[in-house]
Amino acid sequence: MSTSNTHRAINAVWRIESAKIIAGLARIVRDVGLAEDLAQDALVAALEQWPETGVPDNPGAWLMATAKHRAIDRLRRNTLLESKHEEIARELADREKSAPDFVAALDDDIGDDLLRLVFTACHPVLSTEARVALTLRMLGGLTTDEIARAFLVSEPTIAQRIVRAKRTLAEARVPFEVPRAEEFGVRLSSVIEVIYLIFNEGYSATAGESWMRPALCEEALRLGRILAELAPKEPEVHGLVALMEIQASRARARIGPMGEIVPLFEQNRARWDQLLIRRGLAALERAETLGGALGPYTLQAAITACHARARTPEETDWERIVAIYDGLAQLTQSPIVELNRAVAIGMAFGPEAGLEIVDELTSEPSLKAYHLLPSVRGDLLVKLGRDDEARAEFERAAALTRNERERELLLKRAAACSARIGDAVGADQNEFRM
Secondary structure (H helix, E strand, O other): OOHHHHHHHHHHHHHHHHHHHHHHHHHHHOOHHHHHHHHHHHHHHHHHHHHHHOOOOOHHHHHHHHHHHHHHHHHHHOOOOOHHHHHHHHHHHHHHHHOOOHHHHHHOOHHHHHHHHHHHHOOOOOOHHHHHHHHHHHOOOOOHHHHHHHHOOOHHHHHHHHHHHHHHHHHOOOOOOOOOHHHHHHHHHHHHHHHHHHHHHHHOOOEEOOOOOHHHHHHHHHHHHHHHHHOOOOHHHHHHHHHHHHHHOOHHHOEOOOOOEOOHHHOOHHHOOHHHHHHHHHHHHHHHHOOOOOOHHHHHHHHHHHHHHOOOHHHOOHHHHHHHHHHHHHHHOOHHHHHHHHHHHHHHHOHHHHHHHHHHHOOOHHHOOOOHHHHHHHHHHHHOOOHHHHHHHHHHHHHHOEEHHHHHHHHHHHHHHHHHHHHHHHHHHHHHHO
Protein backbone atom coordinates (compact mmCIF):
# COMPACT_ATOMS: atom_id res chain seq x y z
CA MET A 1 0.00 0.00 0.00
CA SER A 2 1.38 3.43 -0.92
CA THR A 3 2.09 6.04 1.75
CA SER A 4 -0.83 8.20 0.57
CA ASN A 5 -3.21 5.22 0.71
CA THR A 6 -1.93 4.33 4.17
CA HIS A 7 -2.53 7.88 5.37
CA ARG A 8 -6.08 7.75 3.98
CA ALA A 9 -6.63 4.47 5.80
CA ILE A 10 -5.29 5.97 9.03
CA ASN A 11 -7.63 8.96 8.69
CA ALA A 12 -10.60 6.65 8.13
CA VAL A 13 -9.67 4.46 11.12
CA TRP A 14 -9.17 7.51 13.31
CA ARG A 15 -12.55 8.96 12.37
CA ILE A 16 -14.23 5.68 13.31
CA GLU A 17 -12.20 4.61 16.35
CA SER A 18 -11.00 7.81 18.04
CA ALA A 19 -14.10 8.36 20.20
CA LYS A 20 -13.97 4.80 21.54
CA ILE A 21 -10.24 5.05 22.23
CA ILE A 22 -10.55 8.39 24.03
CA ALA A 23 -13.56 7.13 25.99
CA GLY A 24 -11.76 3.96 27.06
CA LEU A 25 -8.67 5.86 28.14
CA ALA A 26 -10.68 8.54 29.95
CA ARG A 27 -12.36 5.88 32.09
CA ILE A 28 -8.90 4.78 33.22
CA VAL A 29 -7.02 8.07 33.61
CA ARG A 30 -10.08 10.10 34.69
CA ASP A 31 -8.98 13.07 32.60
CA VAL A 32 -10.51 13.74 29.19
CA GLY A 33 -7.69 16.05 28.13
CA LEU A 34 -5.01 13.53 29.05
CA ALA A 35 -6.98 10.76 27.34
CA GLU A 36 -7.10 12.75 24.11
CA ASP A 37 -3.36 13.50 24.31
CA LEU A 38 -2.62 9.81 24.69
CA ALA A 39 -4.88 8.92 21.78
CA GLN A 40 -3.14 11.56 19.65
CA ASP A 41 0.22 10.04 20.61
CA ALA A 42 -1.03 6.69 19.32
CA LEU A 43 -2.16 8.36 16.09
CA VAL A 44 1.30 9.88 15.60
CA ALA A 45 2.84 6.45 16.16
CA ALA A 46 0.52 4.98 13.52
CA LEU A 47 1.51 7.70 11.04
CA GLU A 48 5.15 6.88 11.67
CA GLN A 49 4.95 3.08 11.64
CA TRP A 50 2.07 1.93 9.42
CA PRO A 51 3.55 3.21 6.13
CA GLU A 52 6.46 0.82 6.83
CA THR A 53 4.72 -2.11 8.54
CA GLY A 54 1.30 -1.89 6.91
CA VAL A 55 -2.12 -1.35 8.47
CA PRO A 56 -2.72 -3.93 11.27
CA ASP A 57 -5.56 -6.43 10.99
CA ASN A 58 -7.27 -4.74 13.95
CA PRO A 59 -6.17 -1.08 13.72
CA GLY A 60 -8.46 0.09 16.52
CA ALA A 61 -6.97 -2.42 18.95
CA TRP A 62 -3.45 -1.40 17.86
CA LEU A 63 -4.19 2.25 18.58
CA MET A 64 -5.74 1.42 21.96
CA ALA A 65 -2.84 -0.80 23.00
CA THR A 66 -0.31 1.83 21.91
CA ALA A 67 -2.16 4.56 23.79
CA LYS A 68 -2.30 2.36 26.89
CA HIS A 69 1.46 1.78 26.82
CA ARG A 70 2.05 5.52 26.34
CA ALA A 71 -0.12 6.11 29.41
CA ILE A 72 1.97 3.75 31.50
CA ASP A 73 5.23 5.26 30.27
CA ARG A 74 4.07 8.83 30.82
CA LEU A 75 2.71 8.20 34.30
CA ARG A 76 5.78 6.25 35.40
CA ARG A 77 8.20 8.79 33.94
CA ASN A 78 6.73 11.89 35.51
CA THR A 79 7.42 11.66 39.24
CA LEU A 80 5.86 15.09 39.82
CA LEU A 81 2.38 13.97 38.85
CA GLU A 82 -0.28 13.95 41.51
CA SER A 83 -0.55 10.87 43.69
CA LYS A 84 -3.77 9.84 41.98
CA HIS A 85 -1.85 9.51 38.73
CA GLU A 86 0.74 7.34 40.45
CA GLU A 87 -2.09 5.14 41.65
CA ILE A 88 -3.48 5.01 38.12
CA ALA A 89 -0.07 4.00 36.78
CA ARG A 90 0.13 1.15 39.29
CA GLU A 91 -3.41 0.16 38.40
CA LEU A 92 -2.54 0.13 34.71
CA ALA A 93 0.55 -1.98 35.38
CA ASP A 94 -1.50 -4.40 37.47
CA ARG A 95 -4.06 -4.62 34.70
CA GLU A 96 -1.30 -5.38 32.22
CA LYS A 97 -0.13 -8.31 34.35
CA SER A 98 -3.55 -9.68 35.28
CA ALA A 99 -5.42 -9.00 32.03
CA PRO A 100 -3.29 -9.59 28.93
CA ASP A 101 -6.19 -8.79 26.64
CA PHE A 102 -6.48 -5.23 27.92
CA VAL A 103 -8.27 -3.97 24.84
CA ALA A 104 -10.95 -6.64 25.09
CA ALA A 105 -11.55 -5.67 28.70
CA LEU A 106 -12.05 -2.07 27.63
CA ASP A 107 -14.40 -3.09 24.83
CA ASP A 108 -16.71 -4.76 27.35
CA ASP A 109 -17.69 -1.33 28.62
CA ILE A 110 -17.40 0.62 25.40
CA GLY A 111 -21.06 1.70 25.31
CA ASP A 112 -20.89 3.14 28.82
CA ASP A 113 -17.55 4.79 28.06
CA LEU A 114 -18.92 6.52 24.96
CA LEU A 115 -21.95 7.74 26.86
CA ARG A 116 -19.68 9.14 29.57
CA LEU A 117 -17.61 10.91 26.91
CA VAL A 118 -20.75 12.38 25.31
CA PHE A 119 -21.91 13.84 28.62
CA THR A 120 -18.43 15.11 29.47
CA ALA A 121 -17.81 16.84 26.13
CA CYS A 122 -21.27 18.48 26.28
CA HIS A 123 -21.07 19.48 29.95
CA PRO A 124 -22.95 22.74 30.71
CA VAL A 125 -19.91 24.12 32.56
CA LEU A 126 -18.51 24.81 29.08
CA SER A 127 -19.69 27.56 26.75
CA THR A 128 -21.84 26.48 23.81
CA GLU A 129 -18.98 27.15 21.37
CA ALA A 130 -16.58 25.08 23.48
CA ARG A 131 -19.05 22.19 23.74
CA VAL A 132 -19.49 22.14 19.97
CA ALA A 133 -15.74 22.22 19.28
CA LEU A 134 -14.91 19.58 21.89
CA THR A 135 -17.70 17.29 20.70
CA LEU A 136 -16.56 17.46 17.09
CA ARG A 137 -12.95 16.87 18.14
CA MET A 138 -13.48 14.00 20.57
CA LEU A 139 -16.62 12.32 19.25
CA GLY A 140 -16.50 13.31 15.60
CA GLY A 141 -12.77 12.74 15.17
CA LEU A 142 -12.43 16.01 13.24
CA THR A 143 -9.14 17.86 13.22
CA THR A 144 -8.85 21.41 14.50
CA ASP A 145 -8.46 22.61 10.93
CA GLU A 146 -11.63 20.78 9.80
CA ILE A 147 -13.67 22.29 12.63
CA ALA A 148 -12.29 25.77 11.90
CA ARG A 149 -13.17 25.51 8.21
CA ALA A 150 -16.62 24.19 8.99
CA PHE A 151 -17.45 27.21 11.17
CA LEU A 152 -15.44 29.77 9.20
CA VAL A 153 -13.22 30.78 12.11
CA SER A 154 -9.46 30.64 12.43
CA GLU A 155 -7.71 27.43 13.42
CA PRO A 156 -6.03 29.10 16.45
CA THR A 157 -9.47 30.17 17.68
CA ILE A 158 -10.78 26.61 17.59
CA ALA A 159 -7.56 25.30 19.14
CA GLN A 160 -7.92 27.78 22.01
CA ARG A 161 -11.54 26.78 22.56
CA ILE A 162 -10.59 23.13 22.80
CA VAL A 163 -7.65 23.78 25.14
CA ARG A 164 -9.78 26.01 27.38
CA ALA A 165 -12.58 23.45 27.39
CA LYS A 166 -10.29 20.67 28.58
CA ARG A 167 -8.75 22.96 31.18
CA THR A 168 -12.21 24.00 32.42
CA LEU A 169 -13.30 20.37 32.77
CA ALA A 170 -10.15 19.58 34.73
CA GLU A 171 -10.40 22.63 36.99
CA ALA A 172 -14.09 22.03 37.65
CA ARG A 173 -13.26 18.40 38.44
CA VAL A 174 -16.05 17.25 36.18
CA PRO A 175 -16.34 13.49 36.77
CA PHE A 176 -16.12 11.13 33.81
CA GLU A 177 -19.51 9.55 34.38
CA VAL A 178 -23.10 9.40 33.24
CA PRO A 179 -25.00 11.81 35.53
CA ARG A 180 -27.34 10.52 38.19
CA ALA A 181 -31.04 10.18 37.48
CA GLU A 182 -31.94 13.60 38.94
CA GLU A 183 -29.37 15.32 36.69
CA PHE A 184 -29.71 13.13 33.62
CA GLY A 185 -32.54 15.03 31.92
CA VAL A 186 -30.88 18.44 32.23
CA ARG A 187 -27.54 17.15 31.00
CA LEU A 188 -29.17 15.17 28.18
CA SER A 189 -30.84 18.34 26.90
CA SER A 190 -27.36 19.92 26.65
CA VAL A 191 -26.08 16.93 24.66
CA ILE A 192 -29.06 17.07 22.29
CA GLU A 193 -28.67 20.83 21.87
CA VAL A 194 -25.00 20.50 20.90
CA ILE A 195 -25.66 17.77 18.34
CA TYR A 196 -28.51 19.74 16.76
CA LEU A 197 -26.44 22.94 16.71
CA ILE A 198 -23.84 21.05 14.71
CA PHE A 199 -26.50 19.71 12.35
CA ASN A 200 -28.20 23.07 11.92
CA GLU A 201 -24.94 24.80 11.01
CA GLY A 202 -24.44 22.17 8.34
CA TYR A 203 -28.03 22.37 7.11
CA SER A 204 -28.23 26.18 6.88
CA ALA A 205 -24.80 27.72 7.20
CA THR A 206 -24.76 30.92 9.24
CA ALA A 207 -22.17 32.60 7.05
CA GLY A 208 -19.96 32.07 4.03
CA GLU A 209 -20.43 31.25 0.36
CA SER A 210 -22.15 27.86 0.70
CA TRP A 211 -25.74 27.25 1.75
CA MET A 212 -24.96 23.84 3.25
CA ARG A 213 -21.98 22.12 4.87
CA PRO A 214 -22.78 18.45 4.37
CA ALA A 215 -19.89 17.16 6.51
CA LEU A 216 -21.40 18.77 9.61
CA CYS A 217 -24.82 17.26 8.87
CA GLU A 218 -23.20 13.84 8.49
CA GLU A 219 -21.26 14.17 11.75
CA ALA A 220 -24.35 15.29 13.67
CA LEU A 221 -26.39 12.43 12.23
CA ARG A 222 -23.67 9.95 13.18
CA LEU A 223 -23.51 11.33 16.73
CA GLY A 224 -27.30 11.30 17.03
CA ARG A 225 -27.52 7.69 15.90
CA ILE A 226 -24.80 6.70 18.39
CA LEU A 227 -26.65 8.52 21.17
CA ALA A 228 -29.89 6.72 20.25
CA GLU A 229 -28.09 3.40 20.66
CA LEU A 230 -26.59 4.47 23.99
CA ALA A 231 -29.84 5.94 25.40
CA PRO A 232 -32.58 3.86 23.71
CA LYS A 233 -35.32 4.71 26.20
CA GLU A 234 -35.04 8.51 25.88
CA PRO A 235 -37.84 9.82 23.59
CA GLU A 236 -36.16 13.14 22.79
CA VAL A 237 -33.04 11.39 21.53
CA HIS A 238 -35.16 9.56 18.97
CA GLY A 239 -37.03 12.80 18.27
CA LEU A 240 -33.70 14.48 17.52
CA VAL A 241 -32.65 11.66 15.19
CA ALA A 242 -36.03 11.77 13.44
CA LEU A 243 -35.74 15.52 12.92
CA MET A 244 -32.23 15.28 11.48
CA GLU A 245 -32.96 12.25 9.27
CA ILE A 246 -36.00 13.89 7.66
CA GLN A 247 -34.34 17.26 7.21
CA ALA A 248 -31.24 15.60 5.74
CA SER A 249 -33.47 13.77 3.24
CA ARG A 250 -33.98 17.08 1.41
CA ALA A 251 -30.29 17.90 1.00
CA ARG A 252 -29.99 17.08 -2.72
CA ALA A 253 -33.09 19.11 -3.56
CA ARG A 254 -32.14 22.21 -1.52
CA ILE A 255 -29.30 23.35 -3.80
CA GLY A 256 -29.49 24.16 -7.51
CA PRO A 257 -26.86 23.38 -10.17
CA MET A 258 -25.00 26.65 -9.51
CA GLY A 259 -25.10 26.29 -5.72
CA GLU A 260 -28.18 28.50 -5.39
CA ILE A 261 -30.85 27.94 -2.73
CA VAL A 262 -33.98 26.08 -3.81
CA PRO A 263 -36.81 26.95 -1.37
CA LEU A 264 -38.95 24.16 0.09
CA PHE A 265 -41.99 24.85 -2.10
CA GLU A 266 -39.88 24.81 -5.28
CA GLN A 267 -37.94 21.62 -4.53
CA ASN A 268 -38.21 18.53 -6.72
CA ARG A 269 -39.54 16.10 -4.13
CA ALA A 270 -38.51 13.15 -6.27
CA ARG A 271 -34.96 14.04 -5.20
CA TRP A 272 -35.78 13.67 -1.51
CA ASP A 273 -34.00 10.63 -0.03
CA GLN A 274 -36.73 8.11 0.75
CA LEU A 275 -34.42 5.92 2.86
CA LEU A 276 -33.67 8.83 5.20
CA ILE A 277 -37.38 9.68 5.33
CA ARG A 278 -38.25 6.10 6.31
CA ARG A 279 -35.54 6.11 8.95
CA GLY A 280 -36.80 9.43 10.28
CA LEU A 281 -40.43 8.33 10.42
CA ALA A 282 -39.39 5.16 12.23
CA ALA A 283 -37.40 7.18 14.79
CA LEU A 284 -40.39 9.50 15.25
CA GLU A 285 -42.70 6.55 15.86
CA ARG A 286 -40.24 5.21 18.41
CA ALA A 287 -40.14 8.56 20.21
CA GLU A 288 -43.92 8.76 20.30
CA THR A 289 -44.44 5.19 21.52
CA LEU A 290 -42.01 5.57 24.43
CA GLY A 291 -44.71 7.59 26.17
CA GLY A 292 -44.84 10.82 28.12
CA ALA A 293 -45.30 14.36 26.88
CA LEU A 294 -43.67 15.05 23.54
CA GLY A 295 -40.56 17.23 23.77
CA PRO A 296 -39.48 20.05 21.45
CA TYR A 297 -37.34 17.91 19.14
CA THR A 298 -40.04 15.28 18.74
CA LEU A 299 -42.59 18.00 17.96
CA GLN A 300 -40.27 19.55 15.38
CA ALA A 301 -39.77 16.09 13.87
CA ALA A 302 -43.55 15.70 13.65
CA ILE A 303 -43.70 18.95 11.66
CA THR A 304 -41.00 17.80 9.24
CA ALA A 305 -42.87 14.50 8.90
CA CYS A 306 -45.91 16.42 7.61
CA HIS A 307 -43.76 17.80 4.79
CA ALA A 308 -42.14 14.42 4.13
CA ARG A 309 -45.53 12.70 3.74
CA ALA A 310 -46.82 15.30 1.26
CA ARG A 311 -46.10 14.30 -2.33
CA THR A 312 -46.62 17.91 -3.46
CA PRO A 313 -46.56 21.24 -1.59
CA GLU A 314 -50.34 21.52 -2.08
CA GLU A 315 -50.92 18.26 -0.19
CA THR A 316 -49.18 19.55 2.95
CA ASP A 317 -51.42 19.32 6.02
CA TRP A 318 -50.92 22.90 7.19
CA GLU A 319 -53.67 22.78 9.79
CA ARG A 320 -51.93 19.86 11.49
CA ILE A 321 -48.63 21.74 11.33
CA VAL A 322 -50.29 24.75 12.99
CA ALA A 323 -51.64 22.50 15.75
CA ILE A 324 -48.17 21.06 16.39
CA TYR A 325 -46.66 24.55 16.40
CA ASP A 326 -49.27 25.62 18.95
CA GLY A 327 -47.97 22.96 21.33
CA LEU A 328 -44.33 23.72 20.53
CA ALA A 329 -44.83 27.45 21.13
CA GLN A 330 -46.41 26.81 24.52
CA LEU A 331 -43.59 24.46 25.46
CA THR A 332 -40.66 26.61 24.37
CA GLN A 333 -41.93 30.20 24.62
CA SER A 334 -39.51 30.89 21.76
CA PRO A 335 -39.96 33.93 19.46
CA ILE A 336 -38.34 31.95 16.63
CA VAL A 337 -40.89 29.16 17.05
CA GLU A 338 -43.62 31.80 17.05
CA LEU A 339 -42.23 33.18 13.77
CA ASN A 340 -42.34 29.70 12.23
CA ARG A 341 -45.85 29.29 13.57
CA ALA A 342 -46.83 32.50 11.80
CA VAL A 343 -45.62 31.02 8.50
CA ALA A 344 -47.75 27.92 9.06
CA ILE A 345 -50.79 30.02 10.00
CA GLY A 346 -50.29 32.08 6.86
CA MET A 347 -50.32 28.90 4.78
CA ALA A 348 -53.30 27.38 6.56
CA PHE A 349 -55.53 30.42 7.12
CA GLY A 350 -54.25 33.13 4.79
CA PRO A 351 -51.40 35.66 4.73
CA GLU A 352 -53.35 38.27 6.74
CA ALA A 353 -53.49 35.92 9.75
CA GLY A 354 -49.77 35.18 9.48
CA LEU A 355 -48.83 38.84 9.06
CA GLU A 356 -50.75 39.79 12.18
CA ILE A 357 -48.51 37.52 14.27
CA VAL A 358 -45.32 38.64 12.50
CA ASP A 359 -46.15 42.31 13.09
CA GLU A 360 -46.42 41.58 16.82
CA LEU A 361 -42.94 40.05 16.71
CA THR A 362 -41.29 43.14 15.19
CA SER A 363 -40.90 44.62 18.68
CA GLU A 364 -39.25 41.47 20.07
CA PRO A 365 -35.68 42.46 21.09
CA SER A 366 -34.19 39.02 20.45
CA LEU A 367 -35.33 39.15 16.80
CA LYS A 368 -34.00 42.63 16.09
CA ALA A 369 -31.05 41.34 14.03
CA TYR A 370 -32.69 38.08 12.94
CA HIS A 371 -32.82 38.18 9.16
CA LEU A 372 -35.67 35.68 8.83
CA LEU A 373 -38.13 38.08 10.50
CA PRO A 374 -38.11 40.60 7.61
CA SER A 375 -37.79 37.70 5.15
CA VAL A 376 -40.99 36.06 6.42
CA ARG A 377 -42.74 39.41 6.55
CA GLY A 378 -41.69 40.06 2.94
CA ASP A 379 -43.13 36.70 1.81
CA LEU A 380 -46.47 37.45 3.45
CA LEU A 381 -46.59 40.97 1.99
CA VAL A 382 -45.97 39.58 -1.51
CA LYS A 383 -48.98 37.30 -1.13
CA LEU A 384 -51.03 40.34 -0.16
CA GLY A 385 -49.86 42.24 -3.23
CA ARG A 386 -47.92 44.82 -1.19
CA ASP A 387 -44.77 44.58 -3.30
CA ASP A 388 -43.26 47.94 -2.35
CA GLU A 389 -43.27 47.05 1.37
CA ALA A 390 -42.12 43.52 0.58
CA ARG A 391 -39.12 44.80 -1.40
CA ALA A 392 -37.96 46.84 1.58
CA GLU A 393 -38.27 43.81 3.86
CA PHE A 394 -36.27 41.56 1.53
CA GLU A 395 -33.54 44.21 1.23
CA ARG A 396 -33.39 44.54 5.00
CA ALA A 397 -33.16 40.76 5.39
CA ALA A 398 -30.37 40.64 2.79
CA ALA A 399 -28.42 43.22 4.76
CA LEU A 400 -28.75 41.18 7.96
CA THR A 401 -27.77 37.71 6.71
CA ARG A 402 -24.12 36.65 6.62
CA ASN A 403 -24.66 33.83 4.15
CA GLU A 404 -23.90 34.81 0.55
CA ARG A 405 -26.34 32.34 -1.01
CA GLU A 406 -29.13 33.52 1.23
CA ARG A 407 -28.32 37.14 0.39
CA GLU A 408 -28.53 36.31 -3.34
CA LEU A 409 -31.98 34.76 -2.90
CA LEU A 410 -33.30 37.68 -0.85
CA LEU A 411 -32.02 40.28 -3.33
CA LYS A 412 -33.56 38.24 -6.15
CA ARG A 413 -36.90 38.41 -4.36
CA ALA A 414 -36.50 42.15 -3.85
CA ALA A 415 -35.76 42.57 -7.57
CA ALA A 416 -38.87 40.55 -8.44
CA CYS A 417 -40.94 42.94 -6.33
CA SER A 418 -39.41 45.90 -8.17
CA ALA A 419 -40.20 44.28 -11.52
CA ARG A 420 -43.83 43.77 -10.57
CA ILE A 421 -44.08 47.36 -9.37
CA GLY A 422 -42.60 48.53 -12.68
CA ASP A 423 -45.04 46.38 -14.65
CA ALA A 424 -47.96 47.76 -12.67
CA VAL A 425 -46.83 51.35 -13.24
CA GLY A 426 -46.40 50.65 -16.95
CA ALA A 427 -49.87 49.15 -17.16
CA ASP A 428 -51.38 52.18 -15.43
CA GLN A 429 -49.62 54.56 -17.83
CA ASN A 430 -50.80 52.60 -20.87
CA GLU A 431 -54.34 52.67 -19.56
CA PHE A 432 -54.07 56.44 -19.03
CA ARG A 433 -52.78 56.95 -22.62
CA MET A 434 -55.66 54.93 -23.98
